[in-house]
Amino acid sequence: MNSKRFITAVAAGAAVVMGLSACGGGSSSNGGGSGGSGGTNTPAFNAALNSVFNPSDKKGGTIRVANAGTWDSLDPGETYYGYSWNFIRLYTRSLVMFKPAAGNGSSELVPDLAESLGQPSDGGKTWTYKLRKGIKFEDGSAVTSKDVKYAVLRSTDKVTFPNGPAYFEGYLNLPAGYKGPFKTPDINTDSAIQTPDDQTIVFHLKQAFGGFDYFAQMPQTAPVPQAKDTGAKYKEHVVATGPYKFAKNEIDKGFTLVRNDQWDQSTDPNRKALPDEYDVSMNVNADDIDNRVINGDLDIDVTGTGVQPASLSRVLGDPALKANADNPSAARTWYTSINPTVPPLDNKACREAVEYATDRTAYQTAYGGAFSGGDIGTTLLPPQIPGATNFNLYPAGPDNKGDVDKAKQKLQECGQPNGFETNISYRAERPKEKAAAEALQQALQRAGIKLTLKAFPQGDYFSQFAGNPPYVKANKLGLVLNGWQADWPDGFGFLSQIVDSRVIRETGGSSNTSVRIPEVDKMLDDAIGETDKAKREADWGAIDKRVMEEAVVLPGVHAKALLVRPKKLTNVFVSQAFGQYDYLSLGVA
């Protein structure tokens, strides 16, 4: 071979290696709607927000699901993510559940394992549920009230199940020293939960709690057979009671759900169980998930928090893509805590100056604008929480860019006519929080309030820094970027952890850093014990207003997410309870 031929041969080889070669593969196709009663089949922006998109009762097929991260836990006793509570209803059944329905109905509680909602007695300190007959575990054994009791009790062991909510151990009348069935198996727990027969379960609380059905809807009430419980490893094979069971489960990689042949449709008025299978992948690149959902190669981005910034403009800018998107609200508020422990913010007028000087439009832009950020908020409670009222104690001018004159007047009032200096903290890993801190810095500068930005790692944000009262005071963190999502769409679920001064821990760790109002604590106690739903809901609105009057919270946005509707699925609708698509009713076209 002469040198020319040799070089040509090498060049050809190089072209193969360095060029982007390709080989055969399949192409995707679009699925069409199969029709059905009610709902709509016409793609339009927000078509699935309040009605069922592509209604159908067709069974069969596989729904492909991806998660950019990993589940906190697949164990019903431990999981605490909203999307997980939405999804877990496929393989477990709790006493009560959110109704799988479009529109306002989705925030309603309906009985699931139980025959009816809870029956309160003793002024709301005792709650009784009767279980439906004929419900079985995937191995064919009957579900009894003892399995529900065991499930709730095991979930109180927070060393074994650290991630789960802690409402039961907080409210149940558990005996002193009880640490769950693994560590204290011999302690009698009838003071907290009784099971007089296989179908009846009675919960005894330390104090009246009017909204106990919200506790009963938590996955922690999904039955667990004691003989099959493997503690922290139970998440590797949860024993199913729902229409699907685990066929394969590779922790942190993915799992497959297949039909549970022991699930009986006649015992379950809520589930349609249309697809044959759910195929779930974890740790999938978030941008790749968006691309695949848009192209129809994937059905569900399970976290349901909306598309990534890279896809946002693409979806909003293309009318065809936008017609296949929905923009639901989450029961979440992004806000800033104004710490009264940091002078001069111990003076209410100084805090009010911060409220007035804020450019609310810039705050909204920092979080991604109206579609992916959310609506400008003037209250702490998001609007979909029953009892939320729309009020604005600190009008920010006609353009929502802040009322600087009023802010200066307030500064005069609090003895700081030339403004003051303080720090604002945010989570270093969250660019939106940084942008919001910068927006506040610029806006408050107009009134003479000088902010210095302080970033902290999110893993230790509340435990060591922004939620650690001595640190906040010593390091003058006057303002703290914060955010909260309700555990369920109810005032208690939203407010109890962020406005109750008694949850503040001197050792750190609480999301409440600024609300220390004894009157609000009392209002919370009264509302919690109220069994009249309407009165209770009105109480939540009143608490919101009282907190805002003290100007210890600066609301930013009531969060929204831009979701891309799955191309090949039927029965797509947004559940208001979860602020994302309802995962229980979906089918494959």
Next chain:
Amino acid sequence: MPATVITYIIRRLFAAVVLLFVVSAVTFAIFFLMPKLVGATPETLATRYVGRAATADTVRETAQRLGFYDPIYQQYWEWVKGIFAGADYSYGSGVEHCPAPCLGYSFRNHQPVWPDLLDRLPVTLSLAIGAAILWLLGGVAVGTISALRKGTIFDRAAMGVSLAGVSLPIFFTGLLSLSIFSYNLGWTAVGGSYTPFLDNPGEWAYDLLLPWITLALLFSAQYARLTRAGMLETMNEDFIRTARAKGLRERTVVVRHGLRGALTPILTIFGLDVGLLLGGAILTESAFSLQGLGKYAIDGITNYDLPKVMGVTILAAFFVVIANLVVDLLYAVVDPRVRAK
């Protein structure tokens, strides 16, 4: 094999073991000693592993369970002991034995780390080796041609493309190529696809083709530039002129004399690169959602799951050390001058 070579290998392996201990101690210190230096207590460390509403008692018990109250040297010793003797870990309703080599037990998953590493190793191996072959062949070939055709359009274009290849981040090229070739054209597998080689070699190659090419594009650019520089230098050496004067074919001159001389520095960097990649191609695995060691490490870091991070770090260090050893031994094969010494 001569006795000197065997002694050399044993000495290197011993040094490798010492290095692995140093690496593990440093990783341990980063996780536990450094936070302590800035004021973290066992309880504040434990708050990372408890839920939102944990009580002070739960935090203390968790700190106890994870051994945070023990002195750091003791925690480290427990970890080292596990490698040789195994260890027992409680998961609530029972105790799991983690057999030797026990590289720890995930704080979050309640899974021993070693089986997880073994499970993910084939993905990373497949990705790294496939891409390495592509970039070595591609980079060296392009570099050689560029050197031989210095100043031509091919040379300029190839060097321009390689500059772009080095400059473009893989999370960009990865997502872009997925979008074009997988989703729009349907030519390559979608993100997250992986079939074990033994299940179906054809599927295995099809699934990994795009990650290989993307990763190779990044590396081959660097190799092309290195080869070009090396070849330009070597081809001007006296022995090349002698070879040509002897009447050898140009192919023999270029491959047996020119390329061989230019290859030594390439081999050094190749050993390091492959070793590093075997420890997890973090960005590529993330862009293509491949469940390899890199993704495992990222998961460990974001969740403060120290045993996972320790496991990957040790394995990565092991691969770098071994790859370097292999390269050093290969010098003798490639470069006769080394053998003579």
